[in-house]
Amino acid sequence: MNIVKATLRRELLIAFRSPGDIINPLMFFVIAVSLFPLGVGADQEFLREIAAGVIWVTALLAVMLSMDSLFRSDYEDGSLEQLLLSPQPLYFIILAKVCSHWLVSGLPLVILAPVFASMLALPEQGLFPLVASLLIGTPILTLLGAVGMALTVGLSRSGLLLAVLILPLYVPVLVFGTGVVDSALNSLGTAGLLALLGAMLILAISLAPLAIIAALRISVS
Amino acid sequence: MNIVKATLRRELLIAFRSPGDIINPLMFFVIAVSLFPLGVGADQEFLREIAAGVIWVTALLAVMLSMDSLFRSDYEDGSLEQLLLSPQPLYFIILAKVCSHWLVSGLPLVILAPVFASMLALPEQGLFPLVASLLIGTPILTLLGAVGMALTVGLSRSGLLLAVLILPLYVPVLVFGTGVVDSALNSLGTAGLLALLGAMLILAISLAPLAIIAALRISVS
Amino acid sequence: MWQWLYKLTSPKWFYTISGQLMPWLVGLTTFLLGVGLIWGLAFTPPDYQMGENYRIAYIHVPAASIAMGCYYMMAIMAAAFLIWRIKMADMVAKACAPVGMTFTALALFTGSVWGIPTWGTWWIWDARLTSTLIMMFLFIGVMALRSAYDSETAGGKACAVLSLVGVVNVPIIKYSVEWWNTLHQGASSLSLSNTAANPPEIWMPAFFVGFGLFGFYLIAIILRTRNEILIRERKAEWVGEVLSATLLVNQGEV
């Protein structure tokens, strides 16, 4: 698919030209994670218990807050209209856009997560499950967030509205994601939960773009 | 001061006309606080240890994210220019603006905090110190956030930039704020720490408006 | 004295003087760093407690203190820019942020690496570590703000305001974090080995590396500032001459 390649190329180029879009979600993640030990105390014993939960919740907030750059500038400069009038299959264009957004805002979090997890004293056997769960979970977050963003991009001051709309939808991902790490720490199998997350991802990949397209049509008109 | 009264009146009117500005930070706070038990596990013993920290970190994020509505619309419709050209003392106008913003976005958090603290099993002797620390601490957060907002209001795509700028500056408030609750739970005196927070508030009230004015002049020109 | 300070605010003077000074500075720095590093790495006896790994101190300690100094320098330059509108001050402040960030990163990295054998973990939420981490965030924040502005002057002013707000906060952060930590866990278990109590063979190389690294810090700042001068003053006649001269030389290779 030529259009998928072209869209990926375009989005990644834009992201690398305005590095804030990549760095800021990552920095938000890093700073917010560092706030927790300051808030709840630096006791190692204690930190390891909350490490996975804190990392997951913060990653979730970072992904949600990074959504703003997905459709906003396209909406404002009229590219979104052109996109909706494209004769190429919209489903794949949207998927490529969301995918590249995940690559620049979600993937760096996943890569950096183990560093901060071990700063929060997460035991070693929890590291790999954490990364695996984030790797499968954050794309779901990005897809769901994209639906919310598509719904609110036409509103002049969306701000925290997006948070109120999509945070509740994030709950299952959070529960299963932290569940994976929990099972690993309790020496239980993680395959089942990861498979469940995988199934959710497949569901999101197949349905979310349709919802996004519908939402974008509403926002543009 | 007539102008202070008039500014308070105007800001509160605007806030009550667009209730999202009041409800959304509160909803964000509520949802984000509820995510933590889901993320770190619902064990009561354990939740009580993190309750104060989680409430403080979430309140801090909510305040930070609510800042967008402080100067954004004034910047866009040109009111900010008029404000900077006012012959009245700017210091007090700005202070009145920030104060009314705290009244609609910070105060509700403070009022709702004990409810969520007890949902997170915070022991009773921690409730009053928590509220007291939030009552003194959130205005500091609002003032510092206003400086960051004033610096970024002119940028077309600020996004998470505000978070990167001001979250590090929030650290002392967070540390002293949770310190108050901690001391109370360990049956130590809280007066000293609260006095320290109060001193920081006075410092912020006297210096932050100056920084805000300087930053707004930069953003508007 | 005043005249000299006044001269410093002239980009042209800074450019020429720093250009003349550079070879000396580079020579001195290479000498100090070279002697210090070789001495420290190979010729000082091992520490009776930590063995060989204390050799990390030769870079860790100066890196940390220069990073902190860099933040204060940035704030002073910010004040000079805001109050007296000295353009040179803004150019130096702009150079301070990335240099300070890399030095902070160096202190963090060497400290963490050192922590693995000595503390058994590469990170604890100790007061000094936490405040160093936050200082790194402050540097990154300043850089992010500047890159978000299109206009050079507006970005400079905004960064100046932020640096000053930050510098008011730095001591408060340091103090608060120190206070916070002692309540939760004893800092005594982490007390860092005291260089003053050690014999001169151990701390002499530290002086060499320390001053050498400081020299390097100056070089890094000067290099960036010189670039900035060329870019911002490109319309000045003397820069035009410098540019066309270097362009002529470079045309061959480009």
Place this chain on the structure above:
Amino acid sequence: MGSFDSFSDFLAMGGYATYVWSAYAFFILVLIFNVWQPILSRKKYLKQQLRREQVQQERAQAQQKREEMTNGSAT
């Protein structure tokens, strides 16, 4: 080799080789970055300046040509 018995001893750093040498490697990295990046950006700037001059010349020539053509057709 100073306080070490042999060069391999020096490399081994009393068993702390990974820590000491990785710290020094990062140190060298920081040194290189802080010199290399400004030099690189200086080169880039010079190149850009050169290209700008070229484009300006080309545009001036193209403009001149167009003017000549329109003048020619007018007379």
Place this chain on the structure above:
Amino acid sequence: MMLTVKNLYCERDERVLFQNLDFSVAEGEVWQIQGSNGSGKTTLLRILCGLNDEFTGEIYWQGKEQSKTRQEFNHEVFYLGHAPAINKTLSPKENLSWFCASRGLRNNDQIKKVLNSFNLYGYEDLPCYLMSAGQQRRVSLARMLLSQAKLWIIDEPFTALDKQGVQELEALLSAHALAGGSIILTTHHSLQMDYSIRVVDLDAMAGLVAA
């Protein structure tokens, strides 16, 4: 007939923008939509190209109902709205190459030629935010030529163009119509084309909603 509009009706905020609107655009025709500010020109163009469905009435594309031949319609129609649809961090070349891909074309070699013909030589690789409003407009218009569409629907194409740019664009529009293409456009500028132009006047169509 390429595009046929039957009995179109649209209202907004209690005000009828147009009603009983009928017209057909044939090959080689240029239609101008006229009307004062806020009379509904932009709204009409967006309805025609399918971005707005708050209307009643029928639109046919080459005899078939427009909403049922979307893909084909999108292939053969090019829309340019008020907004330039140019990403400012990308260069003209990058912007246009994505545009070509989004229309399923592979004419990357043509991009440079088209840019030259729009007087953008030397700007191909400059990020668009460094360009003036008029130059950005030219990049936006360059897509018209690349699109290979039969019908161009363009909203205020002359904004931000200087005198020379206006003349060139008028020549381009005439050439497209002469080659058998069709054009629907709005403009506040008075067209100076050697080509007969048909007009829809929306001011005459407005009215109040019957209570």
Place this chain on the structure above:
Amino acid sequence: MMLTVKNLYCERDERVLFQNLDFSVAEGEVWQIQGSNGSGKTTLLRILCGLNDEFTGEIYWQGKEQSKTRQEFNHEVFYLGHAPAINKTLSPKENLSWFCASRGLRNNDQIKKVLNSFNLYGYEDLPCYLMSAGQQRRVSLARMLLSQAKLWIIDEPFTALDKQGVQELEALLSAHALAGGSIILTTHHSLQMDYSIRVVDLDAMAGLVAA
């Protein structure tokens, strides 16, 4: 002389917008700043009222340096920019009453009268987002009368006004000047006032930065 400008120079993006600009505005004078798009009219007005300090040269207000008499200057000068400075969730009355407070005036009773004179009778308590662009503009202009300023600096005041609105505004400007006030304005519309108007033409002032 109310406002004296000496040797003003301003450049942007390598382009000199104006240089060696000198003029003095006396009481009862109306000055129009002319120039094509992007020639620097808005920039000049913002410099004059102190919102922009990226310039060299001197500005005097009633003989004193402007930057040293800020408070007095802000009292006696009214600026209206491109943006209307109207909060859309507030009603005209609420908007204007804050404006009065921000200038230290207590003329709440006048607000209604002024609104009536701007043909906004019945709209005093409607939130502004329900009003048309022209009506919003009138609310914005109403502040001119309320401000009690001697010098009005107004950027494109005629935008979005209908014919009648334009006539009324022109009459208002003349009246202000006749009463001894001064005006500096920009407009693309050709003024039809019975009043002699002085002109600064910025197109003549532009130039390239010396290499």
